[in-house]
Amino acid sequence: MKKVILVCLVFFSVKGFSQTAPKSFTQGLLQRLEFGLKAGASYSNFTDANFPTDPLVGFHAGGTVAFKITKNFLVQEDFLFSSQGAKSMGDAFGKGDIKLYYISVPLLLKYRTNMGFYVEAGAQAGFKVREDIGGVTDREFFKKTDIAAVGGIGYQSKMGLGIGARYIYGLSSVGNFEASGIKNDFKNNNAQVSVFYVF
Template identity: 65%
Template sequence: MKKLMLICLVLLSSKGFSQSFTQNIFSRLEFGIKAGANATNFTNANFPTDPLIGFHAGATVAFKITNNFLFQEEFLFSTQGAKIKGGSLGDQDLKLYYMAVPLLFKYRTNSGFYIEAGAQAGIKIKEDVAGINTDNFAKKVDLGAAGGIGYQSKMGLGLGLRYIYGISKVADVNVSNITNDFKNNAVQASVFYVF
Protein backbone atom coordinates (compact mmCIF):
# COMPACT_ATOMS: atom_id res chain seq x y z
CA MET A 1 0.00 0.00 0.00
CA LYS A 2 2.87 2.38 0.82
CA LYS A 3 4.43 1.69 -2.58
CA LEU A 4 1.13 2.42 -4.34
CA MET A 5 0.76 5.73 -2.48
CA LEU A 6 4.37 6.65 -3.28
CA ILE A 7 3.83 5.90 -6.99
CA CYS A 8 0.63 8.01 -6.98
CA LEU A 9 2.44 10.95 -5.32
CA VAL A 10 5.31 10.75 -7.82
CA LEU A 11 2.89 10.67 -10.76
CA LEU A 12 0.87 13.60 -9.43
CA SER A 13 3.95 15.71 -8.73
CA SER A 14 5.46 14.95 -12.14
CA LYS A 15 2.16 15.85 -13.81
CA GLY A 16 2.12 19.17 -11.96
CA PHE A 17 5.77 19.83 -12.86
CA SER A 18 5.11 18.91 -16.49
CA GLN A 19 2.11 21.24 -16.73
CA SER A 20 3.93 24.17 -15.11
CA PHE A 21 7.00 23.58 -17.32
CA THR A 22 4.83 23.47 -20.47
CA GLN A 23 2.88 26.57 -19.41
CA ASN A 24 6.17 28.38 -18.76
CA ILE A 25 7.46 27.53 -22.24
CA PHE A 26 4.23 28.61 -23.98
CA SER A 27 4.07 31.84 -21.97
CA ARG A 28 7.49 32.76 -23.44
CA LEU A 29 6.39 32.27 -27.09
CA GLU A 30 5.21 35.10 -29.33
CA PHE A 31 3.43 34.29 -32.60
CA GLY A 32 2.85 36.81 -35.34
CA ILE A 33 2.22 37.60 -38.98
CA LYS A 34 4.11 40.03 -41.20
CA ALA A 35 4.14 41.42 -44.73
CA GLY A 36 5.94 44.13 -46.62
CA ALA A 37 7.95 45.32 -49.59
CA ASN A 38 11.39 44.24 -50.85
CA ALA A 39 13.90 46.22 -52.89
CA THR A 40 16.39 43.64 -54.21
CA ASN A 41 19.42 43.66 -56.47
CA PHE A 42 22.52 41.62 -57.33
CA THR A 43 26.02 42.53 -56.16
CA ASN A 44 29.21 41.52 -58.02
CA ALA A 45 27.28 41.05 -61.27
CA ASN A 46 29.20 41.64 -64.51
CA PHE A 47 26.01 42.84 -66.21
CA PRO A 48 24.08 46.07 -65.55
CA THR A 49 21.23 45.85 -62.99
CA ASP A 50 18.75 48.08 -61.20
CA PRO A 51 16.78 47.29 -58.03
CA LEU A 52 13.61 45.20 -58.38
CA ILE A 53 10.60 45.89 -56.16
CA GLY A 54 8.87 42.82 -54.72
CA PHE A 55 7.20 41.63 -51.53
CA HIS A 56 7.40 39.22 -48.61
CA ALA A 57 4.70 37.74 -46.35
CA GLY A 58 4.47 35.04 -43.73
CA ALA A 59 4.51 34.07 -40.07
CA THR A 60 6.86 34.62 -37.13
CA VAL A 61 7.52 32.85 -33.85
CA ALA A 62 9.79 34.21 -31.11
CA PHE A 63 11.02 32.73 -27.84
CA LYS A 64 11.61 35.24 -25.03
CA ILE A 65 14.92 34.27 -23.42
CA THR A 66 14.47 37.27 -21.11
CA ASN A 67 11.90 40.07 -21.20
CA ASN A 68 14.13 42.02 -23.61
CA PHE A 69 16.19 39.37 -25.42
CA LEU A 70 14.45 37.06 -27.94
CA PHE A 71 15.27 34.42 -30.52
CA GLN A 72 12.98 34.77 -33.56
CA GLU A 73 12.30 32.49 -36.50
CA GLU A 74 10.25 33.49 -39.52
CA PHE A 75 8.68 31.61 -42.42
CA LEU A 76 8.34 34.00 -45.36
CA PHE A 77 7.44 33.80 -49.03
CA SER A 78 9.82 36.35 -50.55
CA THR A 79 10.58 37.65 -54.05
CA GLN A 80 14.12 38.64 -55.01
CA GLY A 81 16.08 39.35 -58.17
CA ALA A 82 16.98 42.42 -60.23
CA LYS A 83 16.05 44.47 -63.27
CA ILE A 84 18.56 43.48 -65.97
CA LYS A 85 19.63 46.34 -68.24
CA GLY A 86 21.19 44.79 -71.34
CA GLY A 87 24.11 42.44 -71.76
CA SER A 88 23.70 38.70 -72.45
CA LEU A 89 20.34 38.58 -70.64
CA GLY A 90 18.80 41.54 -72.48
CA ASP A 91 16.32 43.85 -70.72
CA GLN A 92 14.14 41.93 -68.27
CA ASP A 93 12.97 41.57 -64.69
CA LEU A 94 14.81 38.50 -63.43
CA LYS A 95 12.53 37.26 -60.62
CA LEU A 96 13.40 34.61 -58.04
CA TYR A 97 10.85 33.28 -55.53
CA TYR A 98 12.02 31.84 -52.20
CA MET A 99 10.66 30.34 -49.02
CA ALA A 100 12.91 32.29 -46.65
CA VAL A 101 13.65 31.30 -43.05
CA PRO A 102 15.42 34.05 -41.08
CA LEU A 103 16.87 33.02 -37.68
CA LEU A 104 17.43 36.16 -35.63
CA PHE A 105 18.55 37.28 -32.19
CA LYS A 106 16.55 40.34 -31.17
CA TYR A 107 17.02 42.87 -28.39
CA ARG A 108 13.81 44.82 -27.67
CA THR A 109 13.77 47.74 -25.22
CA ASN A 110 10.93 48.27 -22.75
CA SER A 111 9.67 51.12 -24.96
CA GLY A 112 9.33 48.74 -27.97
CA PHE A 113 12.31 49.69 -30.16
CA TYR A 114 14.47 46.75 -31.24
CA ILE A 115 17.58 45.69 -33.12
CA GLU A 116 18.04 42.25 -34.66
CA ALA A 117 20.80 40.23 -36.32
CA GLY A 118 21.19 36.70 -37.62
CA ALA A 119 21.16 34.53 -40.71
CA GLN A 120 18.66 33.67 -43.43
CA ALA A 121 18.29 30.59 -45.59
CA GLY A 122 16.07 30.64 -48.67
CA ILE A 123 14.78 27.65 -50.62
CA LYS A 124 14.04 28.50 -54.26
CA ILE A 125 10.43 27.80 -55.24
CA LYS A 126 10.30 29.34 -58.73
CA GLU A 127 12.25 31.54 -61.13
CA ASP A 128 11.30 33.79 -64.05
CA VAL A 129 14.32 34.13 -66.35
CA ALA A 130 13.84 34.82 -70.06
CA GLY A 131 16.40 33.96 -72.73
CA ILE A 132 18.26 31.20 -70.86
CA ASN A 133 18.02 27.60 -72.05
CA THR A 134 18.06 26.12 -68.57
CA ASP A 135 15.45 25.31 -65.95
CA ASN A 136 17.87 25.97 -63.12
CA PHE A 137 19.37 29.41 -63.47
CA ALA A 138 19.42 29.99 -59.69
CA LYS A 139 20.69 27.55 -57.08
CA LYS A 140 18.16 25.78 -54.86
CA VAL A 141 19.50 27.36 -51.63
CA ASP A 142 20.31 31.03 -50.98
CA LEU A 143 22.13 32.08 -47.79
CA GLY A 144 22.43 35.53 -46.29
CA ALA A 145 23.20 37.56 -43.18
CA ALA A 146 20.40 39.76 -41.84
CA GLY A 147 20.23 42.78 -39.59
CA GLY A 148 17.51 45.27 -38.82
CA ILE A 149 15.76 47.79 -36.60
CA GLY A 150 12.15 48.42 -35.76
CA TYR A 151 9.41 49.24 -33.29
CA GLN A 152 6.69 47.07 -31.71
CA SER A 153 3.84 48.73 -29.82
CA LYS A 154 2.43 47.27 -26.60
CA MET A 155 -0.65 46.04 -28.50
CA GLY A 156 1.61 44.00 -30.83
CA LEU A 157 1.54 46.12 -34.01
CA GLY A 158 4.96 47.00 -35.39
CA LEU A 159 7.16 48.29 -38.19
CA GLY A 160 10.53 46.89 -39.21
CA LEU A 161 13.38 47.64 -41.59
CA ARG A 162 15.89 44.89 -42.46
CA TYR A 163 18.91 44.45 -44.74
CA ILE A 164 19.85 41.01 -46.06
CA TYR A 165 23.39 40.63 -47.38
CA GLY A 166 23.86 37.67 -49.72
CA ILE A 167 26.57 35.20 -48.74
CA SER A 168 26.06 32.45 -51.33
CA LYS A 169 26.25 32.86 -55.09
CA VAL A 170 22.86 33.03 -56.83
CA ALA A 171 23.60 31.13 -60.03
CA ASP A 172 25.72 28.27 -61.26
CA VAL A 173 25.12 28.38 -65.02
CA ASN A 174 27.39 28.21 -68.02
CA VAL A 175 26.35 31.23 -70.06
CA SER A 176 28.81 33.29 -72.09
CA ASN A 177 29.68 36.74 -70.72
CA ILE A 178 28.08 35.99 -67.31
CA THR A 179 30.15 35.23 -64.24
CA ASN A 180 28.53 33.28 -61.41
CA ASP A 181 29.87 35.55 -58.66
CA PHE A 182 26.73 37.65 -58.12
CA LYS A 183 24.70 37.48 -54.91
CA ASN A 184 21.23 38.49 -53.71
CA ASN A 185 20.87 41.57 -51.53
CA ALA A 186 17.62 42.96 -50.20
CA VAL A 187 16.13 45.77 -48.16
CA GLN A 188 12.81 44.87 -46.53
CA ALA A 189 10.22 47.18 -44.97
CA SER A 190 7.60 45.28 -42.96
CA VAL A 191 4.39 45.71 -41.03
CA PHE A 192 3.74 42.97 -38.46
CA TYR A 193 1.37 41.99 -35.69
CA VAL A 194 2.34 39.82 -32.70
CA PHE A 195 -0.48 37.98 -30.90
Protein backbone atom coordinates (compact mmCIF):
# COMPACT_ATOMS: atom_id res chain seq x y z
CA MET A 1 0.00 0.00 0.00
CA LYS A 2 2.86 2.35 0.85
CA LYS A 3 4.39 1.70 -2.57
CA VAL A 4 1.11 2.56 -4.30
CA ILE A 5 0.83 5.82 -2.35
CA LEU A 6 4.48 6.66 -3.12
CA VAL A 7 3.96 5.99 -6.86
CA CYS A 8 0.83 8.15 -6.85
CA LEU A 9 2.65 11.01 -5.10
CA VAL A 10 5.52 10.86 -7.62
CA PHE A 11 3.06 10.75 -10.52
CA PHE A 12 1.08 13.76 -9.34
CA SER A 13 4.27 15.70 -8.52
CA VAL A 14 5.67 15.12 -12.02
CA LYS A 15 2.33 15.94 -13.62
CA GLY A 16 2.02 19.13 -11.56
CA PHE A 17 5.58 20.20 -12.49
CA SER A 18 5.00 19.52 -16.18
CA GLN A 19 1.94 21.76 -16.13
CA THR A 20 3.40 24.63 -14.11
CA ALA A 21 6.99 24.79 -15.41
CA PRO A 22 6.15 25.67 -19.03
CA LYS A 23 3.55 28.19 -17.85
CA SER A 24 6.00 29.96 -15.53
CA PHE A 25 8.66 29.91 -18.25
CA THR A 26 6.19 31.43 -20.74
CA GLN A 27 5.09 34.05 -18.25
CA GLY A 28 8.71 34.95 -17.50
CA LEU A 29 9.45 35.29 -21.20
CA LEU A 30 6.39 37.47 -21.80
CA GLN A 31 7.39 39.74 -18.91
CA ARG A 32 10.67 40.42 -20.70
CA LEU A 33 8.97 41.41 -23.97
CA GLU A 34 7.79 44.90 -24.88
CA PHE A 35 5.49 45.56 -27.84
CA GLY A 36 4.76 48.96 -29.29
CA LEU A 37 3.61 51.15 -32.15
CA LYS A 38 5.49 54.11 -33.60
CA ALA A 39 5.19 56.73 -36.34
CA GLY A 40 6.95 59.89 -37.35
CA ALA A 41 8.64 62.06 -39.95
CA SER A 42 11.79 61.44 -41.98
CA TYR A 43 14.31 63.77 -43.60
CA SER A 44 16.34 61.94 -46.25
CA ASN A 45 18.89 62.54 -48.97
CA PHE A 46 21.58 60.74 -50.97
CA THR A 47 25.28 60.90 -50.13
CA ASP A 48 28.15 60.45 -52.59
CA ALA A 49 25.87 61.32 -55.51
CA ASN A 50 27.52 63.25 -58.35
CA PHE A 51 24.25 64.89 -59.37
CA PRO A 52 22.51 67.70 -57.46
CA THR A 53 19.90 66.77 -54.83
CA ASP A 54 17.99 68.38 -52.00
CA PRO A 55 16.56 66.66 -48.90
CA LEU A 56 13.10 65.08 -49.05
CA VAL A 57 10.57 64.98 -46.21
CA GLY A 58 8.88 61.60 -45.73
CA PHE A 59 7.33 59.40 -43.06
CA HIS A 60 7.63 56.06 -41.29
CA ALA A 61 5.21 53.93 -39.26
CA GLY A 62 4.99 50.42 -37.86
CA GLY A 63 5.51 48.19 -34.85
CA THR A 64 8.31 47.37 -32.44
CA VAL A 65 9.22 44.46 -30.20
CA ALA A 66 11.97 44.49 -27.57
CA PHE A 67 13.46 41.83 -25.29
CA LYS A 68 14.79 42.96 -21.91
CA ILE A 69 18.16 41.30 -21.32
CA THR A 70 18.42 43.12 -17.98
CA LYS A 71 16.44 45.96 -16.42
CA ASN A 72 18.32 48.53 -18.50
CA PHE A 73 19.65 46.65 -21.56
CA LEU A 74 17.27 45.61 -24.36
CA VAL A 75 17.44 44.20 -27.86
CA GLN A 76 14.83 45.87 -30.08
CA GLU A 77 13.57 45.07 -33.55
CA ASP A 78 11.24 47.32 -35.54
CA PHE A 79 9.10 46.59 -38.58
CA LEU A 80 8.50 49.90 -40.35
CA PHE A 81 7.08 51.12 -43.62
CA SER A 82 9.24 54.11 -44.53
CA SER A 83 9.66 56.58 -47.35
CA GLN A 84 13.13 57.83 -48.29
CA GLY A 85 14.88 59.38 -51.26
CA ALA A 86 15.73 62.92 -52.36
CA LYS A 87 14.68 65.80 -54.54
CA SER A 88 16.49 65.63 -57.87
CA MET A 89 17.60 69.03 -59.12
CA GLY A 90 18.32 67.96 -62.72
CA ASP A 91 20.84 65.85 -64.65
CA ALA A 92 20.19 62.14 -63.99
CA PHE A 93 16.48 62.18 -63.19
CA GLY A 94 15.37 65.66 -64.19
CA LYS A 95 13.71 67.89 -61.61
CA GLY A 96 11.35 66.09 -59.24
CA ASP A 97 11.04 63.84 -56.22
CA ILE A 98 12.79 60.48 -56.04
CA LYS A 99 10.59 58.55 -53.60
CA LEU A 100 11.72 55.14 -52.39
CA TYR A 101 9.43 53.08 -50.16
CA TYR A 102 10.90 50.36 -47.95
CA ILE A 103 9.97 47.80 -45.36
CA SER A 104 12.73 48.64 -42.90
CA VAL A 105 13.85 46.21 -40.18
CA PRO A 106 16.33 47.76 -37.72
CA LEU A 107 17.89 45.51 -35.04
CA LEU A 108 19.22 47.59 -32.15
CA LEU A 109 20.93 47.23 -28.79
CA LYS A 110 19.36 49.76 -26.40
CA TYR A 111 20.43 51.07 -23.01
CA ARG A 112 17.59 52.74 -21.09
CA THR A 113 18.16 54.51 -17.79
CA ASN A 114 15.80 54.21 -14.82
CA MET A 115 14.56 57.73 -15.66
CA GLY A 116 13.51 56.64 -19.16
CA PHE A 117 16.23 58.24 -21.31
CA TYR A 118 17.89 55.85 -23.76
CA VAL A 119 20.56 55.45 -26.40
CA GLU A 120 20.49 52.81 -29.14
CA ALA A 121 22.69 51.53 -31.93
CA GLY A 122 22.61 48.73 -34.48
CA ALA A 123 22.00 47.85 -38.11
CA GLN A 124 19.07 48.04 -40.50
CA ALA A 125 17.98 46.12 -43.57
CA GLY A 126 15.55 47.79 -45.96
CA PHE A 127 13.51 45.97 -48.60
CA LYS A 128 12.20 48.20 -51.37
CA VAL A 129 8.52 47.76 -52.16
CA ARG A 130 8.03 50.69 -54.57
CA GLU A 131 9.81 53.57 -56.23
CA ASP A 132 8.35 56.74 -57.70
CA ILE A 133 10.71 58.80 -59.86
CA GLY A 134 8.98 62.00 -60.88
CA GLY A 135 5.70 60.11 -61.24
CA VAL A 136 7.25 57.12 -63.08
CA THR A 137 6.59 53.90 -61.13
CA ASP A 138 7.14 51.14 -63.70
CA ARG A 139 10.97 51.24 -63.79
CA GLU A 140 13.64 49.78 -61.50
CA PHE A 141 16.32 52.45 -61.06
CA PHE A 142 17.13 51.42 -57.48
CA LYS A 143 18.23 48.20 -55.79
CA LYS A 144 15.77 46.09 -53.86
CA THR A 145 17.80 45.99 -50.62
CA ASP A 146 19.45 48.68 -48.54
CA ILE A 147 21.83 48.12 -45.61
CA ALA A 148 22.50 50.85 -43.03
CA ALA A 149 23.95 51.60 -39.60
CA VAL A 150 21.60 53.14 -37.03
CA GLY A 151 22.09 55.29 -33.94
CA GLY A 152 19.53 57.08 -31.81
CA ILE A 153 18.47 58.71 -28.57
CA GLY A 154 15.11 59.19 -26.90
CA TYR A 155 12.89 59.15 -23.85
CA GLN A 156 10.16 56.72 -22.73
CA SER A 157 7.80 57.62 -19.91
CA LYS A 158 6.63 55.11 -17.30
CA MET A 159 3.19 54.98 -18.95
CA GLY A 160 4.78 53.87 -22.25
CA LEU A 161 4.61 57.07 -24.31
CA GLY A 162 7.90 58.22 -25.79
CA ILE A 163 9.77 60.22 -28.38
CA GLY A 164 12.94 59.28 -30.22
CA ALA A 165 15.36 60.48 -32.88
CA ARG A 166 17.53 58.31 -35.14
CA TYR A 167 20.13 58.77 -37.82
CA ILE A 168 20.31 56.04 -40.43
CA TYR A 169 23.59 56.02 -42.35
CA GLY A 170 23.52 54.06 -45.61
CA LEU A 171 26.27 51.49 -46.09
CA SER A 172 25.24 49.95 -49.41
CA SER A 173 24.86 51.70 -52.76
CA VAL A 174 21.28 52.00 -53.97
CA GLY A 175 21.60 52.87 -57.67
CA ASN A 176 20.65 50.13 -60.14
CA PHE A 177 21.26 51.80 -63.51
CA GLU A 178 24.00 52.57 -66.02
CA ALA A 179 24.28 56.13 -67.28
CA SER A 180 27.19 57.99 -68.84
CA GLY A 181 28.77 60.40 -66.36
CA ILE A 182 26.39 59.45 -63.50
CA LYS A 183 27.69 57.33 -60.62
CA ASN A 184 25.24 54.77 -59.24
CA ASP A 185 27.09 54.07 -55.99
CA PHE A 186 25.39 56.79 -53.93
CA LYS A 187 23.74 55.84 -50.62
CA ASN A 188 20.60 56.56 -48.62
CA ASN A 189 20.85 58.69 -45.50
CA ASN A 190 17.89 59.38 -43.30
CA ALA A 191 17.07 61.25 -40.08
CA GLN A 192 13.90 60.23 -38.23
CA VAL A 193 11.86 61.69 -35.38
CA SER A 194 9.23 59.36 -33.92
CA VAL A 195 6.53 59.20 -31.28
CA PHE A 196 5.75 55.76 -29.89
CA TYR A 197 3.69 53.88 -27.36
CA VAL A 198 4.89 50.70 -25.62
CA PHE A 199 2.21 48.40 -24.22
